Amino acid sequence: MPLPFLTADRDFDTADDVPLPHDDRDRWRRPYRPGPWRVGAAAILLLLASFVLFAAVIIAATASVSSAGVVFAIALVIIACALRLLRMGVWVSARGLRQVGFFSTRTVPWEQVGSVRTVQQPVRLLGLPRTVQGQALLLARKDRTEGVPPLLTTHNADFLGRELAFDRAADSVEAWADEYRRG
Numbered sequence: 001m002p003l004p005f006l007t008a009d010r011d012f013d014t015a016d017d018v019p020l021p022h023d024d025r026d027r028w029r030r031p032y033r034p035g036p037w038r039v040g041a042a043a044i045l046l047l048l049a050s051f052v053l054f055a056a057v058i059i060a061a062t063a064s065v066s067s068a069g070v071v072f073a074i075a076l077v078i079i080a081c082a083l084r085l086l087r088m089g090v091w092v093s094a095r096g097l098r099q100v101g102f103f104s105t106r107t108v109p110w111e112q113v114g115s116v117r118t119v120q121q122p123v124r125l126l127g128l129p130r131t132v133q134g135q136a137l138l139l140a141r142k143d144r145t146e147g148v149p150p151l152l153t154t155h156n157a158d159f160l161g162r163e164l165a166f167d168r169a170a171d172s173v174e175a176w177a178d179e180y181r182r183g
Contacts, residue, residue, distance in 0.1 A: 004033065019028070025093065025094035026093055026094050026095065027093060028091045028092070028093045028098060029091060029092060029093065029170055030089050030090065030091050030092075031090070031092055031172035031173055031176065032090075032165060032168065032169035032172065033158075033165070034086060034089065034157075035138055035156075035157050035158035035159055035160065035162060036163070037126065037157040037158070037160055038085060038086065038157040038158055039086070039113055041081075041085060041157070042082040042083075042085045042086050043082075044172060045078055045079075045080065045081055045082035045085065046078075046082050048078055049075045049078040049079045049082065052071060052074055052075040052078060052100075053072070053075045055071055056068045056069075056071040056072040056075060059071055076136065080097045083100065084102055087100055088100050088101060088102060088138075088157075089152075089158060090151045090169075090173060092172075092173060092176040093154065094110075095109060095110070096108050096109040096110050096113075096180075097110070097113060097116075097151075097173070097176070097177070098137065099139075099149075099151055108139065108141065110177070110180035110181055111142075112141050112142050112143065113139065113140075113141065113142070113177055113180075113181055114140040114141055114142040115139075115140045115177070116137065116138070116139055116140075116142075116151070116173055116177040117137070117138055117140070118135055118136070118137050118138075118170045118174070119135065119136055119138055119172070120133070120134075120135055121133075121134070121135075121136055122134070123135070123136050123150065123153035123154065123155050123156075124153065124155065124156075125155045125160075126155065126157055126160060127156060127157070132155055134153055134154040135153065135154045135166065135170075136150035136151075136152065136153045136154075137150060137151040137152040137153070137169075137170045137173060137174075138150055138151065139151055145158050151173065152166065152169055152170060152173070153166075154166045
């Protein structure tokens with residue numbers, strides 16, 4: 001079964017790629033591939049879910065069905081968490097820019113976007129409280145809303161140890177912003 005949220009919309013290894021390759025501009029797309037930390041964490045969660053599902057089958061065969069149902073529900077929650085973890089990130093379309101977090105999703109229409117720029121600043125390491133010096137892609141809204149977290153950082157789960165991938169993703173999001181803020 002193909003998982004479209006795991007793939008980027010373009011192959012970054014080609015030399016002749018264009019900044020905005022797309023067929024359907026209204027479809028939400030992530031302009032980069034999920035990083036190895038995010039995919040690894042999701043794989044571990046799915047592995048854990050398989051053990052929990054196996055435990056649910058054993059409990060259903062040897063104990064009560066209601067106990068197996070509870071364990072099965074726990075496995076479904078673990079699977080949902082793994083899928084949500086894979087969906088996290090920045091998504092773009094002709095309608096705007098969407099930042100998907102684990103518990104929330106924020107969508108900003110292109111009409112409200114003031115600028116999208118890369119800055120050098122302290123960033124969180126894998127979303128933890130510890131900060132390190134890195135780069136961040138920031139969104140400045142026209143209504144001057146303060147306190148907006150960075151869209152992408154060089155030390156999040158998608159780009160830790162992948163500076164070139166961060167640069168490509170930031171350039172791609174900036175290209176989308178430049179195209180749709182003008183239009």
